[in-house]
Amino acid sequence: MIRTIPVGLGARAYDVVVGPGLIDRAGDHIAPLLRNRRTAIVADSNVAEHHGERLSAALERAGVAVDVITVPAGEESKSFEGLADLSDQLLALELDRGDVIVAFGGGVIGDLAGFAASIYKRGIDFVQVPTSLLAQVDSSVGGKTAIDTPRGKNLIGAFHQPRLVLADLDVLATLPAREMACGYAEVIKYGMLGDADFFQWLERNGARVLERELEALSHAVARSVEMKAEIVAEDEKEQGRRALLNLGHTFGHALEAECGFGEALKHGEAVGAGCAMAFRFSAMLGLCPDIDAARVEQALKAAGLPTRLDDLPRGPGFRADRLIAHMGQDKKAQGGTLTFILARRIGEAFTAKGVDPAPLRDFLITEGALP
Numbered sequence: 001m002i003r004t005i006p007v008g009l010g011a012r013a014y015d016v017v018v019g020p021g022l023i024d025r026a027g028d029h030i031a032p033l034l035r036n037r038r039t040a041i042v043a044d045s046n047v048a049e050h051h052g053e054r055l056s057a058a059l060e061r062a063g064v065a066v067d068v069i070t071v072p073a074g075e076e077s078k079s080f081e082g083l084a085d086l087s088d089q090l091l092a093l094e095l096d097r098g099d100v101i102v103a104f105g106g107g108v109i110g111d112l113a114g115f116a117a118s119i120y121k122r123g124i125d126f127v128q129v130p131t132s133l134l135a136q137v138d139s140s141v142g143g144k145t146a147i148d149t150p151r152g153k154n155l156i157g158a159f160h161q162p163r164l165v166l167a168d169l170d171v172l173a174t175l176p177a178r179e180m181a182c183g184y185a186e187v188i189k190y191g192m193l194g195d196a197d198f199f200q201w202l203e204r205n206g207a208r209v210l211e212r213e214l215e216a217l218s219h220a221v222a223r224s225v226e227m228k229a230e231i232v233a234e235d236e237k238e239q240g241r242r243a244l245l246n247l248g249h250t251f252g253h254a255l256e257a258e259c260g261f262g263e264a265l266k267h268g269e270a271v272g273a274g275c276a277m278a279f280r281f282s283a284m285l286g287l288c289p290d291i292d293a294a295r296v297e298q299a300l301k302a303a304g305l306p307t308r309l310d311d312l313p314r315g316p317g318f319r320a321d322r323l324i325a326h327m328g329q330d331k332k333a334q335g336g337t338l339t340f341i342l343a344r345r346i347g348e349a350f351t352a353k354g355v356d357p358a359p360l361r362d363f364l365i366t367e368g369a370l371p
Contacts, residue, residue: 003222008233027062035098038065042113043104044073046074078108078147090292100125106132107139114145128165133183137224142232152329178225181304182268190227193247196347227362250276254326264313273303282342290347309368320364
C-alpha cells in the first residue's frame with residue numbers, strides 16, 4: 001500500500017512517499033540523497049520521545065551519521081526566538097551544504113526546520129518526515145516555510161522545496177483524536193476547493209479516516225497529496241491557482257490571531273471554522289447555494305471540528321473590526337484591499353479580490369461577532 005506521488009518541478013522535482021512502515025525504512029530512501037552521509041534530525045520534544053530512536057536507527061543502519069536537535073513542542077517554537085535557537089544549534093554542529101536536515105514532526109517543525117534550511121549558509125537541503133495528518137497532507141508538500149510574528153501567522157518565510165517527503169501512516173496511530181481532526185480539516189478542504197467527488201467520498205468515509213482504517217486513510221492522504229502536488233507543479237510561488245489552497249485560511253488566521261496562536265485554537269480547527277465561514281459568506285453574497293454551505297458545515301461538525309464563532313474559545317467574544325484588521329495582514333491582501341478564497345459550489349473555489357469590508361463586517365456580525 002505504498003504510493004509514490006511526484007511533485008513535478010523540473011530540476012527540483014521530488015517524491016512524496018505515502019504508506020505504512022516508512023520510518024523504519026527511512027535510511028533506504030534518504031541515504032541516496034546524501035553527499036556526506038550526515039544528517040541533523042530536527043524533532044519536536046513529543047516526536048523525539050516517541051519515534052526519535054527509530055528514525056535515528058533507520059538512518060544509522062544505512063551508514064548515515066545522525067545528530068538530533070530537539071525543539072519544544074507547540075506553535076510557540078515557530079518564532080524568531082525559535083529560529084535563532086535552531087540556527088545556532090545547526091551552526092554548532094558545523095553542518096555544510098552537502099549535509100541534509102531532516103524535519104521530523106508536525107507542521108511547526110516542518111515550517112521551522114524548512115525555513116532554517118532555506119537560510120542556513122544560504123540554503124541547505126532538507127527532507128520532510130511529517131508525523132501529523134495535517135502536515136502529511138498539507139504543510140510538508142510544496143516548499144512553504146515560515147515562522148509566526150505577533151502581527152500574524154507565517155508572515156516571515158521562504159519557498160524552499162524539500163528533496164523528499166516520507167508520510168508514514170503508522171505514526172498516526174499515536175496521534176490524539178484532536179490532532180487527527182485538525183488534519184482532516186485540510187483533507188476535506190481539498191474536496192471543497194476542487195474535487196466534489198472526493199468531498200462526497202469523505203462524507204461517506206470520514207469516520208473511517210478518523211478511526212485510522214488503513215485503506216481509507218491511505219486513500220485520503222494520497223488523494224490530498226495528489227491534488228496539492230498538481231497545484232504546486234502548476235503554480236509554485238502562489239501567483240495563481242495555488243492560492244486556492246488557502247480556502248478557509250483568511251478567516252482562520254484571523255481567528256488564530258485573536259486566540260493567540262496556541263493550544264486554545266489549533267490551526268486545523270481554525271481552518272475548519274474558516275472553511276465553513278467562507279462557504280456561508282459565499283452563500284450570503286449569492287455566489288454559492290445555501291445547500292452546499294450546509295453540507296460543508298455538517299461534514300466538518302461530523303469530524304468534531306468547530307464551524308461557528310460560538311464553538312471557539314473566546315470568552316469576551318470576537319470583534320468584527322479586529323478580525324477584519326487581522327485579515328488586512330493576510331499574505332493575499334494587495335494594495336490595501338482584501339482577498340478571499342470563496343466558492344461557487346463544493347468543488348469549485350475561486351480567488352475573490354477587492355472584497356468590500358462592509359458586507360464582510362455585516363457577515364461577521366450575523367455570525368455573532370461584536371460590532
